[in-house]
């Protein structure tokens with residue numbers, strides 16, 4: 001439990017501090033160190049714990065312990081620093097926070113208050129889940145939002161940032177608390193800390209925040225998903241939001257330059273390109289069919305079996321070829337094969353018949369030509385790991 005007298009609460013902008021080692025015990029993957037005071041915020045309330053270093057001494061004999069995470073201990077206000085090396089109990093240490101990491105988390109946590117406060121004020125929904133991940137912040141609300149609602153929330157959130165409203169942490173007495181209308185996720189025991197952003201949010205919270213909304217800089221809501229009357233917003237704040245916008249703008253610029261259109265015209269240009277591609281594919285298919293028709297017109301099978309080997313045909317083309325052969329010639333069985341264009345030595349095949357059951361022959365050919373596939377009695381298809389010559393010989397042997 002917090003006492004709210006910890007250094008990271010009293011002076012949340014403290015990046016460096018001096019303290020002494022109270023205890024140092026072996027822990028998973030390193031050591032658990034406790035200090036007499038610390039600016040390291042321990043993981044809790046949806047906010048990741050601080051990282052940084054604890055140094056003892058200077059020069060060649062100095063020791064530097066890397067803190068991978070600060071977590072809460074069992075006692076009131078107890079913070080455990082999880083480190084890679086041990087430090088001597090009683091030693092004076094100089095603590096140094098990974099400030100970009102903490103600053104990101106302060107911006108993110110404050111941004112979450114702004115968004116949750118606005119959603120609560122506009123729609124009456126409660127924040128029922130909060131997670132600050134490596135990629136983004138996820139906030140869950142107990143109600144449904146539309147895309148327009150989300151855009152409205154984001155615009156209001158950024159307006160609150162431009163207003164640069166102060167962010168205060170209050171420690172009200174029970175009587176003062178009873179008179180306050182604040183958001184709270186759960187019932188707390190003991191002292192309640194309430195974070196007030198005037199006109200934006202009023203919420204019980206034990207995290208660290210920037211001291212005014214302007215320092216959040218920017219809020220971008222990346223994605224909204226809804227599930228069972230709940231809405232999850234994925235958002236970014238501050239530096240992370242700005243870097244994501246920079247990357248998105250760079251991608252847009254690259255695309256618009258490539259397409260030689262303006263940024264706003266990119267979606268329409270991509271749709272047009274996609275339609276052109278579909279049209280070309282269709283034309284190519286038609287041209288291919290015409291070639292197959294011309295090829296079939298030259299065929300004059302001497303017996304009931306027609307065997308055709310043509311390059312560049314897919315299974316769909318091979319089916320068309322077989323259908324045309326059976327329809328337009330005297331052949332009653334047609335085998336169409338085409339090398340698969342993947343640099344290997346596989347053949348795609350389709351075999352069709354106007355009366356016979358081809359499945360036994362297909363099975364035998366698969367066995368001989370190391371292939372796979374099958375189908376209905378009068379139409380089978382698949383592929384063989386074989387050269388064209390070997391396949392032609394095998395087909396004539398089995399079906400001839």
Ligand SMILES: [Zn+2]
Pocket residue numbers: 109110113195205206207208209
């Ligand atoms: Zn907070």
